[in-house]
Amino acid sequence: MLRKPKIDRFNESVLSRYQIYNSIFITLPFDEISNTGVLLPLFSEICEKGYEENKNPTEIVGNFFKKYYEKPTDTEKFDLLFRFIQYIERQVVLFDAIEDATFPVVNNMDGRGTLRNIKEEAEAKNKMPELKAYLEHFKVRPVLTAHPTQFYPGSVLGIITDLATAIRDNNLNLIKKLLAQLGKTPFFKKEKPTPFDEAVSLIWYLENVFYQSASQIFDYIQDNIFGEEELNNQVLNLGFWPGGDRDGNPFVTTEITLKVADRLRSTILKNYYRDVRRLRRRITFKFVDKLITDLESKLYENIFLQSGRTTITAEETMSTLLEIREILETKHQSLFVDEINDLINKMKLFGFHFATLDIRQDSRVHHNVLSNIVEESLEMGLDIFPKNYNKLSEEKQINALSKIVGKVNPSLFKHEMSRNTLESIYAMKTIQRNNGEMGSNRYIISNNGSVLNVMEAFAMIRMCDWEQPTTDVVPLFETVEDLEDAHNVMETLYKNKAYAEHLKRRGNKQTIMLGFSDGTKDGGYLMANWGIYRAKEALSAISRKYGIKVVFFDGRGGPPARGGGKTHQFYASLGPTIENEEVQLTIQGQTISSNFGTPESCQYNLEQLLSSGIANNVFANEKDRLGKEDRDTMDRLAKISYKAYVDFKNHPKFLPYLERMSTLKYYAKTNIGSRPSKRGGGDKLVFSDLRAIPFVGSWSQLKQNVPGFYGVGVAIQEFVDNNEFDKVQSLYQNSTFFRTLLENSMMSLTKSFFKLTAYMQDDKEFGAFWKIIHEEYERSKAMLLKLTGYSELMEDTRSMKASIQVREKIVLPLLTIQQFALRQIQELNASKKEVDPELMETYERMVTRSLFGNINAARNSA
Known part of the structure; x- marks a missing residue:
């Protein structure tokens, strides 16, 4: 049977359902104004006709009240308009839920850009060896950020999820109840969320969506592309900004950073515990029953332990799982080995960190902080900086910063931002001890425009008892001018002895972040995109010259104006002059819920990102090399x-x-x-x-x-x-x-x-x-x-x-x-x-x- 065109699938599965459920929704009485749902379609019609007749919004609202009300008071008008707002924002939720529910129907889950399609194309073109070789080092890293481009509180996101399930199941009775619940659930937040609140909201997606979707992708690659060969590359890893992104956010404290890292660890342990608990009901054989029972107990115990008090490590957990697998294979005819393999793969992906918590701060803050640290350390007689540091030329300051090491106590400084900045670096070390190195190993410098900006951050990291940091320094180039000069900045850094030694310890790999949002604000749509394209080419060339593997991390928002839009097509189009062994990008606001909000949409869009890199390399098209x-x-x-x-x-x-x-x-x-x-x-x-x-x-x-x-x-x-x-x-x-x-x-x-x-x-x-x-x-x-x-x-x-x-x-x-x-x-x-x-x-x-x-x-x- 031929598959219907996508537009037909959309009309049948989404549009027709919305019309049916919306007709139910607008008849539900949520409050004393029972006729709001009846009047809203009439108001919509008057709006459409009004704009066709070139009327302005004031005339349109006036015409509506003139036609359907007899001399309404201001209070009556305001009440109804606010009710309309309440109904409309809930209609949007209903439409979201229907699109979520029908995602696998409207989108071809085995079509172009999916893993199954990639595997079949590789087989057809005799490129399976190339595909395997590429997947041994290629990675995709979506980084969840709390940038506020969506207004749904957690309670409403929960209703969307339940509503999508009810719609998928055609459970009309539950749909009516959920629509009634939606009508009475407030959307407006009376108080700003804290950074920890934002983190908890996004961890919900990690726990309930990414945990399953990412591991299913990894399982598919392992089972269907690598088979008996072990895949020793994560392929997918996750990043996280809430609680670590200090840029312009005075409410992110060291305490919150550590609290978020604890929450990430306890959440992944909770997920492992659930899986192990289910496995224990199946793995009841001699030699392995005690191993799995002990593992279950230890995981449960560690879910609730605070940082520094953990009694099990990721390495110990992995070792236990590998031992169980070996016993099942050698003594129990590999019974339930697939289930154990699934958990091993999850451990490879998420460790005890779940997602890497990035730390970010603005270069202007760093500069101010370092100036204060220099002054105060000289006052205290600390022999860290040259006495005339602030009067030195930029070149000599960079030279001085290259030699800085030490163990500075943040509490000695009176300047609050200096204390906070140094404490955030010590927090990274704490997180690495508790969650593993992947727990927090990137320090991002916003608004980076010079070598000095990078070296200031690098020096502060090294003065925090971290002479050989197990963390990457990531400059973020944003404005048109900074993007044009980025390759010169990086070449100077590659030639700096101290920084080059640091890169060597980090596997000669440099991550560079490029900001679409501020680039567009600064230079307009075409220049922002072309500026970043050219910057990537220049940065790729200079990095290759010095034997550095450069990784680009894109700050991309939801709408095209902020670098969003057809993301996978964008990555597939970059061509061979741009390094792309990893695709890293921020996922923000409504993009999280729309593209990664359900297991189906998350898996589909992660596969599309994976396929973009594969298309660009394994199935490279010379046409994408610009003449x-x-x-x-x-x-x-x-x-x-x-x-x-x-x-x-x-x-x-x-x-x-x-x-x-x-x-x-x-x-x-x-x-x-x-x-x-x-x-x-x-x-x-x-x-x-x-x-x-x-x-x-x-x-x-x-x-x-x-x-x-x-x-x-x-x-x-x-x-x-x-x-x-x-x-x-x-x-x-x-x-x-x-x-x-x-x-x-x-x-x-x-x-x-x-x-x-x-x-x-x-x-x-x-x-x-x-x-x-x-x-x-x-x-x-x-x-x-x-x-x-x-x-x-x-x-x-x-x-x-x-x-x-x-x-x-x-x-x-x-x-x-x-x-x-x-x-x-x-x-x-x-x-x-x-x-x-x-x-x-x-x-x-x-x-x-x-x-x-x-x-x-x-x-x-x-």
Whole structure:
């Protein structure tokens, strides 16, 4: 029987189910206003018709109340609009749950990019030896971060999981109960989560999803590709940032870091204990029954022990499992050996650490800290730094830092940040003792722009009783300028004697992180992506020259504007000039729940990431090596778009527009993340202080999605005007990298809806600025359609487009309410009369509350 096209599977399994369950949902009475669910479809219809007739959000809301209410009071209006917000954000949850439930139906779990497909392709092309050789060293590392791009509290995530199961089982009675529960469960967090709260939320995914999915992938590779040969490469390992990411987050303390590491260890032990307990019911034979019983007891005992008091190690556990396997093979006809092998494979993947807890801090903080340490240590008479260190040239400072070793006591320093920074390094050593070296072995330097930035961190690590650190120093290059200079920075480091010796001890392997989010904010969409591509090429070349294996760690967000989009296609397109023995990337916010939230979606997307590296090497395509003319075209496109974006960013109305016409300042009020929504402490908005998430999110709330397309249209148009469009066509045909960029940009354009804010074109202050954005949207859309030959955006991915369209339709009334409230706030601020503070607070609360559903609805941006 022929498999139906993906769009048909989506319509049958997702869309039709949503229509059925939503019709049940909107009839459920959650409170005293029982007609909310009846009125919401009517409001949605008025919104759609209103925008078709070019009405603004204020007129649309006014028309609705005029048609369905007789002289409503302000209280009645506000009550109903807040009820609409509650319903809509829950409709998004319902749609999420349905997509989760039907993931294996809509997506071909054995199709292109899956392990089974890779194995069959390798067999067909006689490339099994090459595939095995590559899998002996290739790794994928997804790093879970708490960057707040999703607003679901843990209780709602639990309902999504249960709802997805009930939908999969067609359990209508349970579905109705869960929908009723959803209606009464609060979405809004009254207090900010702590970094530990964020860690606990993400550890849920490790425990309930990644533990099974990652081990199933490893089992498949071992059993079906390697067979009797032992696979001695993890293939998959997990990273973790909550509790270790100090960059801009004053709430991450050493105590929290150690607490999170303890939680990671106790959680993996709990998972092992459950597996061993099940195994004990099967392995009841002579010689092995006592071994497995003793192991069960020790694991149980250690789940609850605090750090430093553990009575079993990962090595001892592995040794016991190997002994049990040998006895089963030699004395019991290999009965239940597969189950033991599964647990051995899990131990290989997760050890006693579960996921590696990275430590991250900003280079500017390090510089300030080191200056304070120098001053205070000289005052205390400590012989660590030269007396004139702060007056030395940068080159001489680097030379001095290369020689620093010691055992400094953090408590001796008065400067709080100095104590905290040194304590975080000692915490890494503690974690390694308790959880193994993989527990915490990377120190990431944000905003890294120089050799000095790296050496300052390196020196601080070595002065913490760690002359030969078992940790990697990872510079993070983010801005356009830093990316261009990154290879020079690394070459100087490779030539530095102390640092070269450190790399030799670490297996001549250097991890380098590259930041998409801030790169896009700084340089625009095309330049950020091309800048990182070129930086990777230059870093690969310089690392190969010095015999260093470079590993790239990409800071990628959910939406294309933050480096997300079709991630596996992006990695598969990089070609041989970029080192890619490992794929490492951050997984953030809604990307965690959308791409890795269920065992099926997690396994599918991990396999897609694995296949991207394999496609790039085992099945390498010479077409993905950019020729000179194509490179020149890409370079020119990036430079033209960069100039357009920088001019736009420097427009005098850029920051005022974001501050007064968008939801930017309301992000801080949502209580979705533990860290502040901007870097600086001042009241005045400064571009460099803007965090990428509120920046990109604010454009998304306006349905303008500027960071995902601005400059693309201008760049291609210039080639058209110069009669050089054939050069862009050649690049598009020859480069999967360029095609992937444009497909992601099309996604950003598809999610834009300028009729929502069309009223702004008549604004005296911001009208001209709005038109600049709208013109570039229209230009980018026209140029992409011309280049691709499509009649509509995302023509090649109809099921994803259909999902986006359903989600956009769900949140249209929500966005209308948000814009209505923003307009009321603007009018109140412009009024010369005294403003009623209660009225202002109501409208501001309406804006804040409406942020939630729109961001959550964008989960398919990855």
